[in-house]
Each structure stands twice: as C-alpha cells, then as structure tokens.
Amino acid sequence: MGQIVIAENVTKKFGSVRAVDSVSFTINRGEIVGLLGPNGAGKTTLMRMITGFFPPNSGTIRVNGTDIFENPYAAKKNIGYLPESLPLYNEMSVTAYLEFVAAIKEIPYEEKYERIYETIKSTGLEEVSRKPAGRLSRGFKQRVALAQALISDPDLLVLDEPTRGLDPKQIVETRELIKRLAGERTVLLSSHILPEVSMICQKVMIIDHGKIITVDGIDELMKKFSTDRLEDVFMRLTTRETHE
Amino acid sequence: MNKILIIAKREIASYFVSPVAYIVIAVFLCLSGYFYYGSVIFAGQSGMEEVFYDMSVILMFLTPLITMRLIAEEKKLGTIELLYTAPVSLSEVILGKYLASVFLLAAMLVLTFPYPLVVAFYSQADWGPVFLGYAGVFLIGMTFLSVGIFGSSLTENQVIAAAVTFTGIFFLCAVGWLEALIGGKYLIYLSVLDNLEDFARGVLDTKNIAFYAGLIFTFLWLTVRRLEWKRW
Numbered sequence: 001m002g003q004i005v006i007a008e009n010v011t012k013k014f015g016s017v018r019a020v021d022s023v024s025f026t027i028n029r030g031e032i033v034g035l036l037g038p039n040g041a042g043k044t045t046l047m048r049m050i051t052g053f054f055p056p057n058s059g060t061i062r063v064n065g066t067d068i069f070e071n072p073y074a075a076k077k078n079i080g081y082l083p084e085s086l087p088l089y090n091e092m093s094v095t096a097y098l099e100f101v102a103a104i105k106e107i108p109y110e111e112k113y114e115r116i117y118e119t120i121k122s123t124g125l126e127e128v129s130r131k132p133a134g135r136l137s138r139g140f141k142q143r144v145a146l147a148q149a150l151i152s153d154p155d156l157l158v159l160d161e162p163t164r165g166l167d168p169k170q171i172v173e174t175r176e177l178i179k180r181l182a183g184e185r186t187v188l189l190s191s192h193i194l195p196e197v198s199m200i201c202q203k204v205m206i207i208d209h210g211k212i213i214t215v216d217g218i219d220e221l222m223k224k225f226s227t228d229r230l231e232d233v234f235m236r237l238t239t240r241e242t243h244e
Numbered sequence: 245m246n247k248i249l250i251i252a253k254r255e256i257a258s259y260f261v262s263p264v265a266y267i268v269i270a271v272f273l274c275l276s277g278y279f280y281y282g283s284v285i286f287a288g289q290s291g292m293e294e295v296f297y298d299m300s301v302i303l304m305f306l307t308p309l310i311t312m313r314l315i316a317e318e319k320k321l322g323t324i325e326l327l328y329t330a331p332v333s334l335s336e337v338i339l340g341k342y343l344a345s346v347f348l349l350a351a352m353l354v355l356t357f358p359y360p361l362v363v364a365f366y367s368q369a370d371w372g373p374v375f376l377g378y379a380g381v382f383l384i385g386m387t388f389l390s391v392g393i394f395g396s397s398l399t400e401n402q403v404i405a406a407a408v409t410f411t412g413i414f415f416l417c418a419v420g421w422l423e424a425l426i427g428g429k430y431l432i433y434l435s436v437l438d439n440l441e442d443f444a445r446g447v448l449d450t451k452n453i454a455f456y457a458g459l460i461f462t463f464l465w466l467t468v469r470r471l472e473w474k475r476w
Contacts, residue, residue, distance in 0.1 A: 051329040076331040083329075085322035089254075091261045103250045104330045148326070 004029045004156055004186045005050060010059035012045050012210075019045040021210035022059065029155075032182050034197035035190040037207040038238055043190045044084055046207065047158050050188070051081040063156060077105060080149030084160040086141050087148070090134025094125055094144050097133055098151055105152040115151055123147040123177065139170040146174075150181065157181070159189040163196060175200055194230045204230070208238045247332045251340025255314070256347055264313070265348055268306055272352045275302045280359050290367045292360060293441075296377035299356070300440050303349075303385050304413050308406035310348055311392025314341045315471070319400035334468050342393050342464060349385045353378060380443025383456045384436055388413050390463035397467045416459075 005027040012020040020042045027033055037043050049056050052068045052075065061068050068075040089097060098116045107115055120129050123143045128136055133144055142165065149157060162178060163171045171193075178187060178200055191197050197204060198218050205215045214221070214237060218230065225233045259265040279298035283289065318324040327337050360374045395409030396402075417437045439452050 048325075048329075053325060053328045072333075073331045076329060079329070081325075081329045083322060083325040085325070087321070087323040087326035089258065089323055090321070091258055092254075096257070100250065100254050101326070101330070104247060104327075104332050106331060 002029055003027065004064055005188070006062045007050070008060050010046075010049060010056045010061060012042075012049060012054075012056050018210050020049070020056070023207075023210070023212050024059075025205060025212055025215055027186060027188060029186055030184060031203055032178075032187045032189070032201045034201035034204040035188060035207065036194070036197060036204055036234060037190075041207045041238075042210040043207060044160055045210075047081075047160050047188070047190065051079055051158050052076050077152060078155045080152060080154035080157045082145050082149045082157075082159045082162055084164070086145040088133040088141060088144060091132055093132055094120070094129045094136075094147075097144065098147060101148045102151050107152055115153065119147045119150050122181070123150070124173070138165050139167065142166060142170070142174070146177070155185060157185055157187045157189075159187065161190055161192070163191065163193065171196070194234055198230045206234065206237050213237050247336040248340045248343065251332070251337055252343040252347070255341050255344030259344065259348055264309070265351075268309055268348070269352050269355065272299075272302055272306055273355060276356055276359075280356075284359070284363060290363050290369065292363070292374055292377055295359065296381050296443065297437070297440055299353075299381050300384050300437065303381070303388055304417060305410070307385070307388040307392050307413060308395070308409040310345050311389055311396050311409060312402040312406040313396065314345065314393050315396040315467075316400050316402045316405045320402075334471050338393065338397075338464055338467050338471070342389065345389045345393065346386055349382065349389060353382060353385075376443055376448045379448060380440055383443075383453065384440055387416070387436065387456050387459050387463075390460040390467075391416065394463045394467045394470070397470045 003026045005025075007026070008024050010020055010023045011018060023046065035043050035046070048054055049061055050063065050068070052072050055069045063075045064078050066075040089100075092100070095116065098119060099112070102112050102116060120126060123146055125140065125143055125147060128140050133141060136144065142162070146159075146162065149159070159178070163174050166174060175196060178189070181187075187201075189197075189200070201218065203215065203217050204221065206213045216224070221233050222228055222230070225236060227233065276295065276299050279302075280292075280295045283294040283298070284292065315324070318327065360369060360371075363369050364371075391412040392405075392409040395412060396405040398408060399405050417435065419435050439455075442449065442452065
C-alpha cells in the first residue's frame with residue numbers, strides 16, 4: 001500500500017498567473033480520487049504536471065517513488081493518461097493506434113498483442129477495432145482514448161473529464177468501466193458532474209484559484225457540512241473564493 | 245524496437261495513408277521529368293548537372309508541403325499530449341519525425357533513377373558525377389527538411405508553418421545574392437544553390453558536407469529546444 005502520488009509545494013505559473021499555487025497532497029494506492037473545481041481552477045494544469053506533460057516552476061511530484069521530471073522514463077511507464085482533448089490520430093485504425101502506444105510505452109513484444117486484445121475487450125471496442133479513429137462517434141473516440149491510457153496496465157490512471165461529450169447511456173457505461181478498472185489501480189479523475197464523482201470516488205480534492213481547498217472522504221465532507229449532496233459542499237467551499 | 249523508429253514508422257504510415265505523399269511524389273516526378281527531358285533528352289546531352297540543380301529548386305517548393313504537418317498537426321489535434329506524457333524523449337520524437345520525412349525524400353529520388361539509366365542505355369554514362377549529384381541533392385533536401393521541421397514546431401497552423409519554412413529555405417538559397425550588396429566573398433560558400441553547382445559538377449567537398457551536417461544539426465536542435473521551452 002502506501003502513497004502513489006506525493007506532491008510537495010507544487011507551483012505552476014503562466015506568465016504572472018499562478019495556475020497552481022504551492023499545492024501539496026498525497027494520493028494513496030488503490031484510491032479513486034475526484035478532482036473538483038470551477039473552470040480555470042487549475043485541474044488540468046495539475047493533472048498535466050502529475051503526468052509529466054510540463055514541469056512545475058517549483059516543488060516536486062513523485063509517482064511510485066520516482067520524481068517524474070528527474071526520471072521521466074521510469075515514472076511515465078506507470079501512468080495512464082486520458083487528456084481533455086482526445087489524443088487520437090484520425091487516420092490510424094484503433095488497433096494500429098493501440099499498437100503504437102503499446103510500442104512507445106515499452107510493452108514487451110510477447111505481451112503486446114494480448115494486452116491490446118484485452119484492452120479492446122474491456123473498453124468494448126471489438127466492433128470498431130479496424131476502423132480509423134477519425135470516423136468513430138464521440139463515444140467510441142472517448143473509449144479509444146481510454147484504451148490508450150489502459151494499454152500499459154498502469155498503476156495510476158489520470159482521467160481528465162472522462163465522461164465529457166458522451167450521451168447518458170455512454171456516461172453510465174463509462175462510469176461502470178472506470179469502477180471496474182479501478183480495482184488495484186489508483187484513479188485520479190476530474191469532472192464537472194458532481195453526482196458522478198460521489199458515485200465513483202471515495203475521496204475528493206477540491207481546488208480553486210490554484211489552491212487545494214480541501215481533501216477528504218466524500219462521507220466525511222457531507223457529515224461536516226451536514227448535507228447529503230456534494231453540490232452543497234462544493235458551492236460553499238468554492239463560492240466563498242470566487243466572490244472575493 | 246527503438247523509439248525513434250517507432251515514431252518514424254507511424255509518421256511514414258500517416259504520409260502514405262493520406263494523399264500527401266502521393267501528391268508530393270507525383271509533382272516532383274512531373275517537374276523533374278520535364279526538366280530532364282528538356283536538358284538531357286531534347287538537348288541531346290548526357291550530363292545530368294542541370295537536372296540535379298532543377299531538382300533542388302523543386303525541393304525548395306515541395307519541402308514546406310512535406311514538413312508542415314509534422315509537429316503543427318500534433319499540436320492542433322492534441323496528440324502531442326500523448327507524446328509528452330509517454331516515456332519517450334523529445335529528441336526521439338523529433339528525430340523520428342525527421343527520419344520519416346527523409347524517407348519520403350529518398351523515395352522521391354529513388355523513383356528518378358530511370359533518368360540516368362536511360363542515359364546509360366543510349367550513351368556512355370559517367371556514373372561518378374551522377375552519384376555525387378544524387379548525394380548533393382539528398383544532402384540539400386535533408387537540410388531543407390530540417391528547416392521545415394523547425395518551422396512546423398513554431399505554430400499549430402500548417403499554413404503558417406509552410407510559409408515560415410519556405411522563407412527560411414529561400415533565404416538559405418539566396419544568401420549568396422547578398423554578396424552583390426554588402427560585398428565579401430564568404431557568403432557564397434553559405435549559399436545552398438551555389439554549392440549544388442559544385443556537387444553537380446562532381447566536386448564533393450568535405451567542407452560542404454560538414455556545413456550541411458552542421459545546418460541540419462542546428463535546426464533539429466532548435467526544434468527540440470523550442471518544444472522544451474514552450475509546451476503548448
């Protein structure tokens with residue numbers, strides 16, 4: 001067990017704006033953590049630093065005990081990342097795309113095709129596996145991007161708005177999928193849909209103006225604010241800041 | 245498999261899935277064939293000097309079309325996020341993409357091999373200059389491509405990438421003209437097209453090779469720096 005993500009005093013500036021402002025937190029192995037916050041609060045920026053997309057201006061992030069910027073090769077192999085805009089090459093077939101991702105994530109040749117087959121099965125992509133990604137519907141594209149994150153069987157999954165742009169049926173399916181996939185894995189997901197977070201996650205991290213306002217279990221938070229809706233907690237914690 | 249080759253393989257596949265590669269190759273063959281016919285067959289010459297010179301001029305115009313999508317498209321589509329967060333270094337990404345464009349260039353040149361073969365069939369071919377001519381065009385093409393990949397890294401708009409690349413290449417080729425304006429006899433050594441005349445005549449100077457290798461390295465290095473410096 002123990003902690004899979006350890007962030008210490010992480011700050012990211014864009015010009016003079018502090019998108020993430022000296023944030024420290026830890027994520028325990030096996031947890032499903034929801035990252036909440038208003039638009040522009042710094043959720044994507046934080047996720048991009050955890051996944052090694054760009055380095056923080058100051059502070060350190062360790063994933064699985066390795067500093068993601070000092071030793072990116074080792075750390076990145078163990079992270080699956082679903083970015084907000086889906087990183088699909090339109091002309092590539094789903095299988096070819098997954099083969100490419102498997103190759104750059106250094107999955108050994110003997111395991112490669114089994115991993116691809118399993119991932120396609122678990123994300124429900126069998127019927128479209130030979131089609132080019134650009135021709136798929138939004139729901140399938142989302143699943144291909146999710147399959148890409150899962151291909152290396154990572155310990156840590158970072159999902160930036162995994163149900164965005166899906167229809168209600170697909171949303172339910174994706175939620176089930178994430179819950180099923182979680183198992184031994186650690187999942188950090190961001191979402192605007194609060195009921196979704198309370199359904200999937202055990203813990204939430206609320207971020208606003210680049211600062212983490214609270215990290216707590218969902219049940220604990222609701223007890224603290226004596227409510228049964230996560231919305232109330234969210235509104236009370238974030239509006240205070242936005243109206244200042 | 246080596247990461248550079250994985251990236252290159254994907255890039256080559258994407259060239260040949262889209263019409264880009266076929267159109268670029270077709271245009272190159274049409275134009276170079278036209279010049280070949282004019283300066284060799286019609287003029288009844290057996291030397292290919294002019295054809296090699298013309299090929300490089302055609303490459304000036306085609307290179308921006310080959311390289312403009314390499315990085316700009318990844319930025320636009322957001323696929324670059326996948327590469328940044330994968331266990332692969334930026335140098336590997338850039339070298340892989342560069343290699344893919346060099347592969348396309350090599351394919352274009354290989355397809356023109358019938359030109360000297362026809363000459364050899366009808367007359368005594370002088371293979372030395374032909375070999376040097378091809379080496380020269382290849383080297384110059386590689387230099388243009390390195391300018392192009394740098395141009396593509398500057399923006400997420402492919403048209404801007406192509407325009408910047410063309411300007412850069414044109415300047416490299418025309419820097420010799422400045423000589424008339426500011427004097428000095430060194431600029432001519434830098435001018436790509438002036439060098440090519442030497443190549444075509446069968447003079448391959450190690451100084452020239454070093455010069456082009458230096459240019460290629462510089463532009464690839466600048467591309468990596470540029471992407472490290474600004475990630476979006």
